[in-house]
Amino acid sequence: MANKNPKSKIPNLSLPWLDALAITAWGILMLRYWLTNKLNLLIHPNYFWLVIVTGISFIIIGLFKMQELWQRRRRDVTPNTQHISLFPPGWGSALLLTTAILGFIITPQVFASDKALQRGVTTDLLGSTRVKPQAFRVTVRPEERSLVDWVRTVNVYPEPDAYTGQKVKVQGFVIHPPDIGKEYLFLARFVLTCCAADAYPVGLPVKLPNNQEPYSPDTWLEVEGQMVTENLAGKRQLTIAATSLKKIPQPQNPYSY
Amino acid sequence: MNQLNNGFTIFLSLLVEAMPFLLLGVLFSSLLLFFVDERKLVEKMPKNPLLGALVGSMIGFFFPVCECGNVPVARRFLIQGVPTPVAIGFLLAAPTINPIVIWSTWTAFRDQPEIVVLRVVFSLAIATIIGYAFSFQKDLNPIVQPAIARYMKFNPPAQPQTKRRGKRYQVQQEATVPNLLQSGTYILGGKAGIPLRIDPNLVPPTLISTSDKPLADKLRLVVDNSIQELRELGGVMILGSAIAAAIQVLAPRELILSLGAGPISSIVVMLILAVVVSICSTVDSFFALSFASTFSSGSLLAFLVFGPMIDIKSVGLMLSIFKPKTIFYLFALAAQLTFLFTLFLNLHVF
Numbered sequence: 347m348a349n350k351n352p353k354s355k356i357p358n359l360s361l362p363w364l365d366a367l368a369i370t371a372w373g374i375l376m377l378r379y380w381l382t383n384k385l386n387l388l389i390h391p392n393y394f395w396l397v398i399v400t401g402i403s404f405i406i407i408g409l410f411k412m413q414e415l416w417q418r419r420r421r422d423v424t425p426n427t428q429h430i431s432l433f434p435p436g437w438g439s440a441l442l443l444t445t446a447i448l449g450f451i452i453t454p455q456v457f458a459s460d461k462a463l464q465r466g467v468t469t470d471l472l473g474s475t476r477v478k479p480q481a482f483r484v485t486v487r488p489e490e491r492s493l494v495d496w497v498r499t500v501n502v503y504p505e506p507d508a509y510t511g512q513k514v515k516v517q518g519f520v521i522h523p524p525d526i527g528k529e530y531l532f533l534a535r536f537v538l539t540c541c542a543a544d545a546y547p548v549g550l551p552v553k554l555p556n557n558q559e560p561y562s563p564d565t566w567l568e569v570e571g572q573m574v575t576e577n578l579a580g581k582r583q584l585t586i587a588a589t590s591l592k593k594i595p596q597p598q599n600p601y602s603y
Numbered sequence: 604m605n606q607l608n609n610g611f612t613i614f615l616s617l618l619v620e621a622m623p624f625l626l627l628g629v630l631f632s633s634l635l636l637f638f639v640d641e642r643k644l645v646e647k648m649p650k651n652p653l654l655g656a657l658v659g660s661m662i663g664f665f666f667p668v669c670e671c672g673n674v675p676v677a678r679r680f681l682i683q684g685v686p687t688p689v690a691i692g693f694l695l696a697a698p699t700i701n702p703i704v705i706w707s708t709w710t711a712f713r714d715q716p717e718i719v720v721l722r723v724v725f726s727l728a729i730a731t732i733i734g735y736a737f738s739f740q741k742d743l744n745p746i747v748q749p750a751i752a753r754y755m756k757f758n759p760p761a762q763p764q765t766k767r768r769g770k771r772y773q774v775q776q777e778a779t780v781p782n783l784l785q786s787g788t789y790i791l792g793g794k795a796g797i798p799l800r801i802d803p804n805l806v807p808p809t810l811i812s813t814s815d816k817p818l819a820d821k822l823r824l825v826v827d828n829s830i831q832e833l834r835e836l837g838g839v840m841i842l843g844s845a846i847a848a849a850i851q852v853l854a855p856r857e858l859i860l861s862l863g864a865g866p867i868s869s870i871v872v873m874l875i876l877a878v879v880v881s882i883c884s885t886v887d888s889f890f891a892l893s894f895a896s897t898f899s900s901g902s903l904l905a906f907l908v909f910g911p912m913i914d915i916k917s918v919g920l921m922l923s924i925f926k927p928k929t930i931f932y933l934f935a936l937a938a939q940l941t942f943l944f945t946l947f948l949n950l951h952v953f
Binding site for chain 2: 365366368369372376379385387388389393396397399400403404407410411414437438439441442445448449452454455457458460461464539540541542543544546
């Protein structure tokens with residue numbers, strides 16, 4: 347079915363190129379995230395392979411289409427199959443291409459304390475309901491538990507006194523919630539289940555030897571100490587009584603799973 | 604500025620996570636469009652309305668199309684004489700009851716498997732009930748668009764008794780197919796196997812099953828169709844992800860929390876979002892995921908069940924089959940049933 351409408355000839359010729367370009371750009375963007383190690387800021391590592399395969403497929407489809415368009419450029423057969431569509435012609439691809447270009451320009455960001463506070467520290471952190479004890483290991487020695495391990499353990503058995511005196515050595519970033527005292531800070535990490543859209547913060551309060559001044563929000567710390575029970579925001583709460591706080595660089599992979 | 608960058612990161616992560624499923628869905632629906640012979644499927648549909656509605660709701664498993672692919676297929680079904688309950692069941696359930704959508708829902712809600720199971724169960728139940736309800740409408744004229752009604756009046760679909768004439772008749776009927784289909788646009792749906800020529804104005808050429816072309820051409824068509832759907836659905840997905848990211852970053856937390864915690868308000872909000880955000884069903888679970896921490900499970904399900912059935916985009920498509928009144932009934936029934944089911948869940952009735 348040759349669509350020989352002289353009026354729509356020019357868009358007809360350029361639109362397929364836009365489609366092919368948009369799809370190829372997305373393929374390149376996805377592979378670029380993978381090769382520059384940015385993919386772990388966006389999605390859970392379980393799905394990396396899906397993104398890689400899709401990136402490669404997009405590039406193949408895009409190049410295939412371009413090659414076909416190139417071969418057909420002399421002939422006036424644009425098999426412009428009419429489709430029931432929501433957008434005016436070209437809009438879908440233009441959106442795809444624009445987003446891909448934005449993706450090339452703007453680097454994804456590691457979530458920090460502002461996002462954690464927005465997610466609600468007191469409601470979520472001090473009584474996190476979402477962390478499930480996946481791969482829960484009882485045999486782990488207390489000082490080998492990560493911050494997320496601790497939160498999961500506490501969720502299974504919430505009585506804070508049960509952990510009193512246990513040694514702790516955990517890493518996380520600093521949050522200063524408004525409703526706990528100056529001699530405390532919150533040590534947190536983000537957990538991803540699927541992608542950054544569901545990142546949620548978990549963590550434990552830390553009781554400092556002095557006050558929170560030297561530790562500004564978003565600083566990454568390795569905290570060593572012992573578990574104690576404190577009364578925070580009107581609630582008995584398992585707290586790390588810190589004996590040593592060491593500033594560390596942001597880990598290669600800031601998220602936990 | 605930081606807010607903006609957070610929002611953009613969420614937006615990108617939704618897109619990057621959803622793209623693979625979109626590609627898979629689009630490739631599948633394009634392949635099926637060109638390689639599956641619907642006529643064979645049409646012949647096997649049960650005539651019992653309740654069973655028909657149930658079977659129709661489950662055919663999606665073999666036709667992994669999302670809500671933009673299912674309307675043209677449902678339309679072909681109706682024109683080819685498939686009983687109404689089957690077609691309605693398919694129309695409502697196919698975008699949800701299919702392997703790709705179930706997989707992507709599982710990916711998103713790995714730590715809440717009940718959402719995955721209930722999404723399937725609720726969608727099946729609602730589609731079957733509505734399909735069954737429509738079986739009481741014997742005369743299609745008042746509910747479908749005049750063009751389709753006219754078409755069906757002059758080309759009445761196969762009568763039930765043609766099905767019961769036994770094997771020999773069917774063999775004979777199949778034997779005549781290759782002959783009749785030489786020029787591509789004939790379908791076999793008329794009385795006693797008389798071929799019908801599809802009115803090209805009624806059914807756009809791309810929507811006709813073209814199962815008699817050479818393989819190379821078919822592959823080219825598959826790629827073309829995939830690209831077409833990718834840009835359409837990709838565009839919608841970008842808008843949907845942008846809305847989800849914007850709500851997550853910009854909406855006041857107190858408002859979201861108070862709306863999301865209420866058993867009724869959360870469902871109402873999600874039903875409205877389901878209509879407004881016409882995100883494709885293969886990727887809508889990622890949209891819902893960004894509300895998972897603040898909204899009740901029932902309301903997330905309401906979005907996941909109702910969204911694929913009816914949203915702004917599919918209303919536009921459905922107008923190519925049904926009269927506005929019918930769409931309103933479908934809409935109202937589906938919304939009420941979804942509301943009831945998910946409210947029961949929120950109130951722990953079951």
